[in-house]
Amino acid sequence: MKVSKFGGSSVATAEQIQKVLNIINSDDERQIVIVSAPGKRHEHDTKTTDLLIRLYEKVINQLDYQHKKTEILERFNDIIKGLNLKTNIITEIDQTLERLIYELKDEPLRLLDALKSSGENFNAQIIAAYNTEQGVPTEYLSPKDAGIIVTDEPGNAQILESSYETINQLNQRKHKIIIPGFFGYSEKGNIVTFPRGGSDITGAIIARGVRAKLYENFTDVSGIYRAHPNVIHEPEIISEITYREMRELSYAGFGVFHDEALQPLYRYRIPVVIKNTNRPNDPGTFILHDREFNRKKVVLGISCDKGFTSINIKKYLMNRQVGFTVKILNILAENNISFDHMPSGIDNISIIMRTNQIKGKEQQILEAIRRECEIDELNIEQDLAILMVVGEGMSATVGTANKITTALADANINLRMINQGSSEISMMFGISNKDAESAVKACYDKCYH
């Protein structure tokens, strides 16, 4: 059994949906399909989900929302017409939207979750109906009927461990099933959306529940690139990547597959493949629990993300003061700031976090540290980018660090931080935001040319 998930651009138009169904119908093992809401049809298009959020905004601001609703209905009508679907589903969509607005208008967060997830829901119904009409019996299954029961906090659904048992029963179904991604139902019966990675997470939950032999994640690229294609022209595609490598690269901006969606898969080592709906015969990228690595090409990928801040503290004889670190961590916790790294020297420590964590709170944090920690020097750096160089086996390969630092030195990039060791599979460099692109280029050229 394979679980196949299709992203927004794969199900944005009738034509794309036909490609999707060709893929599904060409393999009997592709029995459970997760679909997204219709995405962008061209660069300047708006995703259905964003239209639905605008509809929500009209409603809660008590503005006339009919025009916005019509826009959404037209979007789905285009698909239905394009598929020549003989059904009155568009009336149902209209009625559903009106009912949700009527029932939930006094509970804005519930209404938001219900509206913004309905793009997936409608699309799943359309696609199931069409495939059935084409002669392949295909059942739409709501997340509730599939068994995706989640916590009840709006916009922050977490799967309940008990759900997996129910989901496992999907194995007994005979027909193909289409499940909308992005949301589940709470035990109280509310629609609740997943916080990040939306439909990817639904797919991962289902794949784990049925213990799929493969979780296929169809997008509009033929896999995961070794570096971001906006920075590197036609980068190589990675054939195999481990969960851990994926996590490290995602941390610094690799966005093809949401790393949080790996969590359900980790335990049962369910493999994922990232494939291209438009080029389904391309091999894609496999995400696996482990893989063989090549000592000659030990760096798997390079990513770089901007927008980090570092608080740098100096205190003479700091390392003799037990409890100093805990004091600092408590100040951060009291201010609800989660930090990422804490490299330390003998008399100094840096605390590195995403800038959005501390934005607006800089002064109060610095004052609290000054007040409570008797420090010698304190400063804050706000234009930090994190460069991640990732590959299984890096730490066991003499000279990897040297290769990268040579590339960066030759490109005249100053290293404000180096962190290697805790993770055997990555090196992390702190550089200036302005150097982000040239750092990726320099490393890519050094490692792959």
Place this chain on the structure above:
Amino acid sequence: MKVSKFGGSSVATAEQIQKVLNIINSDDERQIVIVSAPGKRHEHDTKTTDLLIRLYEKVINQLDYQHKKTEILERFNDIIKGLNLKTNIITEIDQTLERLIYELKDEPLRLLDALKSSGENFNAQIIAAYNTEQGVPTEYLSPKDAGIIVTDEPGNAQILESSYETINQLNQRKHKIIIPGFFGYSEKGNIVTFPRGGSDITGAIIARGVRAKLYENFTDVSGIYRAHPNVIHEPEIISEITYREMRELSYAGFGVFHDEALQPLYRYRIPVVIKNTNRPNDPGTFILHDREFNRKKVVLGISCDKGFTSINIKKYLMNRQVGFTVKILNILAENNISFDHMPSGIDNISIIMRTNQIKGKEQQILEAIRRECEIDELNIEQDLAILMVVGEGMSATVGTANKITTALADANINLRMINQGSSEISMMFGISNKDAESAVKACYDKCYH
């Protein structure tokens, strides 16, 4: 006013003491002198302080201690005879030892402090008496009379802030003063020794108290080497080093001057010079608050210390778990373990400490972490050495990291950890104990040849 401190080998024999007095008497600004107990006269000799500790052991084990005492008296008698000193000081030394043993035999820790510090005390009296006899009026001053009042915990004296005011009055003395190093008196009148860096600390306290223009620290080497002379044949001597650089190099084994002794000096930026009693005209090494650095030779020194342990923890999605780090730190605190560094990846963290911190507690720590932190993987590495490459301006000099990693890669040394960034003046590498010497050699050759 200069404060001059002489280490054990500088005051081990009559001949050495004469060198010391030549140095003192040749400069009127050398008005306050701190002396150690007589050190080793040759490689296989025993330091007086160690003889005194053995005397203490005889006493508390209720064994016959007369032979050990005689050995000590002979040691001082050799010095007195060598100096042709016309005094009955040896009888006084004998009586003092017997009195301390009699008065403190039921308070072992007090007895230990009193006996082990008496080597400095007797030596200071002998040297002051001799210099006076030679026609240079020189006063012995006990630490109590000098104003060195400390906390009362045996073996762990900490100077009381209020002492500095009394010490400052030494500025008004007209004659030269000799003060024994290594101990102070508590407010209750007990002799209490300093924990580490003994006489260096006494000198630093006095230098700060009188706001000396220079603290001269005389030893048996002509300054601080760029790397350990046991590893590098005739290494270059450093001409100027900052307090911070000194700290970082001391951390990984530079022992010429105890870094803890820098603390009193730091605030008033009192410069230190390390000089050689046997070659007093050599320029020595100045330890300063700041210095100019040369971009072409930005690495000031290289040190490497063995005996570190790393606990490595992996947990999937660790960085999303607020409070995880604090949990780990609390386990360490409960077990009274102080750690040095905590490099982290996305899903992993390492905690690096000196092996002696965790020795014997490994299993209970690992079990506590397993029990309380729901981790995925846990292991411990016990043969870690820390290589420190230190120099002001390193972080601002593109290519420094590269130079070092090139040297290490060429020497086929695997880097188990790299930590750079928090401190602008150093890079820290984790390597195997077995690679310690070859790493220092490789870096030294790269930086200075």
